[in-house]
Amino acid sequence: MAVVNLFYISLLLPPLFLLFLLFLIIRPRPVQIPIKKRHVFITGGSSGIGLALAHQAASEGAHVSILSRSIDKLEEAKNAIKLSAGIDVAIFAADVRDFEAVQRAVDEAGPIDVLIVNQGVFVAQELEEQKLDEVRFIIDVNLMGSFNMIKAALPGMKRSRKDRGPGSIALMSSQAGQVGIYGYTAYSASKFGLRGLAEALQQEVIGDNIHVSLVFPPDTETPGLVEENKRKPQLTSIIAASSGAMKADQVAKKALDGIKSGSFIIPCNFEGILLSIATAGLSPQRSYLMAFVEVVAAGILRIAGLCFQWNWYGSIEKWHVQKN
Numbered sequence: 248m249a250v251v252n253l254f255y256i257s258l259l260l261p262p263l264f265l266l267f268l269l270f271l272i273i274r275p276r277p278v279q280i281p282i283k284k285r286h287v288f289i290t291g292g293s294s295g296i297g298l299a300l301a302h303q304a305a306s307e308g309a310h311v312s313i314l315s316r317s318i319d320k321l322e323e324a325k326n327a328i329k330l331s332a333g334i335d336v337a338i339f340a341a342d343v344r345d346f347e348a349v350q351r352a353v354d355e356a357g358p359i360d361v362l363i364v365n366q367g368v369f370v371a372q373e374l375e376e377q378k379l380d381e382v383r384f385i386i387d388v389n390l391m392g393s394f395n396m397i398k399a400a401l402p403g404m405k406r407s408r409k410d411r412g413p414g415s416i417a418l419m420s421s422q423a424g425q426v427g428i429y430g431y432t433a434y435s436a437s438k439f440g441l442r443g444l445a446e447a448l449q450q451e452v453i454g455d456n457i458h459v460s461l462v463f464p465p466d467t468e469t470p471g472l473v474e475e476n477k478r479k480p481q482l483t484s485i486i487a488a489s490s491g492a493m494k495a496d497q498v499a500k501k502a503l504d505g506i507k508s509g510s511f512i513i514p515c516n517f518e519g520i521l522l523s524i525a526t527a528g529l530s531p532q533r534s535y536l537m538a539f540v541e542v543v544a545a546g547i548l549r550i551a552g553l554c555f556q557w558n559w560y561g562s563i564e565k566w567h568v569q570k571n
């Protein structure tokens with residue numbers, strides 16, 4: 248009897264040892280990012296996910312600034328947040344593609360504690376159909392625009408860190424920034440680009456107590472999605488449906504919770520958690536528990552990923568047969 252018990256206990260040793268090892272080695276170290284009474288600056292904060300983030304940050308007592316192009320949409324957002332949270336948000340009209348305009352807005356807004364780079368455009372189309380100007384537009388707004396924003400905000404964020412506690416830079420990617428999807432050559436490239444930017448940037452700013460997050464939402468009900476759906480290839484919709492759809496409020500809540508807990512990778516739904524584990528790669532991981540799950544589930548999730556690809560390529564084949 249005692250021998251059997253000892254046998255079962257010894258089975259527990261390897262996972263416990265692994266957990267302990269991961270606990271010791273995970274970097275960067277865990278961190279909490281407070282939101283209350285801090286300056287949260289959100290790009291694309293006048294609509295959809297960004298607007299939902301602005302609402303939530305304001306209702307949690309943050310000082311909120313939002314930046315986007317249309318002044319009308321900005322004022323509408325400001326009034327809506329005033330009405331629901333009773334709080335005044337600062338608004339800045341600028342195109343993220345225009346570095347000088349972005350710099351002016353950042354200077355006027357004052358030192359930022361939490362920068363949420365959320366602006367984005369998405370036009371789903373086969374590359375063969377898509378004009379190069381549109382490809383450039385998507386890359387410019389989603390990727391170069393994020394560089395502009397971070398370049399403009401970083402010096403001020405660094406300078407003010409000592410007296411203001413940990414800072415955060417969060418980037419709004421997409422599940423199409425974790426796996427390439429039919430119709431999203433330009434969009435996926437722009438969102439995969441954010442990941443490279445984020446991984447490299449985290450190493451550069453860790454010494455300044457600034458912590459980077461990447462948010463990966465599935466399809467989310469926003470004005471942007473309504474527009475996108477008007478001319479989306481059928482296959483894009485079929486493949487994206489593998490991960491269902493969320494409401495902007497739900498995505499904003501996941502994003503804000505993830506930012507506050509200092510997570511580098513922030514998935515938003517169950518499929519997103521699987522996808523994040525399957526694509527963990529060499530990204531930083533602050534949670535030893537998540538690191539444990541990543542190590543243990545890697546093989547089985549590779550199989551799951553291959554099953555998804557099998558299913559998607561099946562849809563693509565069927566679609567080609569029907570077309571001809």
Ligand SMILES: NC(=O)C1=CN([C@@H]2O[C@H](COP(=O)(O)OP(=O)(O)OC[C@H]3O[C@@H](n4cnc5c(N)ncnc54)[C@H](OP(=O)(O)O)[C@@H]3O)[C@@H](O)[C@H]2O)C=CC1
Pocket residue numbers: 290291292293294295296297314315316317318320341342343344365366367368369388392419420421422463464465466467468469470471472
């Ligand atoms: N909705 C979805 O299904 C998903 C969205 N995402 C990502 O989430 C983010 C937000 O998307 P969503 O809320 O749906 O988008 P919306 O289209 O609803 O809102 C986009 C926001 O970005 C602003 N914006 C667009 N272009 C620029 C620009 N050049 N300069 C400054 N601001 C700009 C818009 O304001 P204005 O036009 O006035 O400039 C608006 O405030 C995007 O990065 C998107 O890629 C990720 C996964 C799924």
Ligand SMILES: CCCCCCCCCCCCCCCC(=O)[C@@H](N)CO
Pocket residue numbers: 369421422423426428464465466467472475486487488489490518519521522525548549551552555
């Ligand atoms: C190993 C397990 C895998 C788990 C399931 C994977 C499902 C992936 C589906 C990807 C959907 C991409 C939607 C992009 C939405 C978006 O960004 C656009 N609406 C434009 O904004």
